[in-house]
Amino acid sequence: DAKTTQPNSMESNEEEPVHLPCNHSTISGTDYIHWYRQLPSQGPEYVIHGLTSNVNNRMASLAIAEDRKSSTLILHRATLRDAAVYYCILRNYGQNFVFGPGTRLSVLP
Amino acid sequence: DTGVSQDPRHKITKRGQNVTFRCDPISEHNRLYWYRQTLGQGPEFLTYFQNEAQLEKSRLLSDRFSAERPKGSFSTLEIQRTEQGDSAMYLCASTPRGQATQFFGPGTRLTVL
Numbered sequence: 001d002a003k004t005t006q007p008n009s010m011e012s013n014e015e016e017p018v019h020l021p022c023n024h025s026t027i028s029g030t031d032y033i034h035w036y037r038q039l040p041s042q043g044p045e046y047v048i049h050g051l052t053s054n055v056n057n058r059m060a061s062l063a064i065a066e067d068r069k070s071s072t073l074i075l076h077r078a079t080l081r082d083a084a085v086y087y088c089i090l091r092n093y094g095q096n097f098v099f100g101p102g103t104r105l106s107v108l109p
Numbered sequence: 110d111t112g113v114s115q116d117p118r119h120k121i122t123k124r125g126q127n128v129t130f131r132c133d134p135i136s137e138h139n140r141l142y143w144y145r146q147t148l149g150q151g152p153e154f155l156t157y158f159q160n161e162a163q164l165e166k167s168r169l170l171s172d173r174f175s176a177e178r179p180k181g182s183f184s185t186l187e188i189q190r191t192e193q194g195d196s197a198m199y200l201c202a203s204t205p206r207g208q209a210t211q212f213f214g215p216g217t218r219l220t221v222l
Binding site: 032034036041042043044045046049085087091096097098099100101102 | 113142144149150151152153154157165200201202209210211212213214215216
C-alpha cells in the first residue's frame with residue numbers, strides 16, 4: 001500500500017485559512033488522493049478527493065503538486081467545528097483504504 | 110437522509126464473553142466495510158462485503174471474529190471469547206455501487222474488562 005506522511009498536529013485560529021499538508025512520494029499514476037476527517041466521538045467523514053487536478057467542494061479545496069508527490073487540504077475559513085483528525089489516504093482502484101494516524105487539527109477561538 | 114447506523118453504540122463485557130455488533134448501511138449501498146480503531150490511531154480495515162459476499166478479510170481478523178451480511182443489507186460482527194486487546198471502536202462504512210467514497214457510521218465502542 002502506498003503511504004502518506006502527515007504532521008501529527010496543527011493549530012489554527014478561528015476564521016483563518018488552514019493548510020494541511022500530506023506527503024506521498026511513492027504515489028503511483030493511478031492512486032487517488034482522498035481526505036477524510038474524524039470529529040470527536042464520530043466516524044470518519046469524506047472531505048474531498050482528486051487525482052491530478054486541484055479540486056474544490058463546499059467543504060474544502062485540494063491542491064495537488066505537479067509531480068503528485070504531495071498535496072494540501074485547504075480549509076478556507078476554519079471554524080471550531082473543523083477541529084478534527086484529518087486523514088490523507090492514497091487509494092488505487094479496487095484497493096481498500098489504509099488510514100494512518102492523521103493530523104489532529106485544533107482551532108483556537 | 111438516514112446514514113449508516115450501528116448498534117449498540119457502547120458495549121461493556123467481561124473477558125471471555127461473546128459480543129455481536131450490528132451495522133445498517135445506507136439503503137442500496139452494495140459494499141459494506143468493518144474497521145477497528147484504537148486510541149490515537151486511524152481505523153484499521155477488518156473485512157468487507159459486496160452484497161452478501163465477504164470478499165476480503167484482514168489478517169487482523171482472527172478466528173474469534175466472524176462477520177456476516179446474510180441478505181446483502183445489514184451486517185453483524187461477532188467476537189467470540191473476547192480479550193482485553195479487543196477493546197476498541199468498531200466502525201462500519203458503506204459505499205454505493207461504482208463509487209469509492211465510504212460513508213461511516215458512528216461506531217460501537219467495546220470495552221472488555
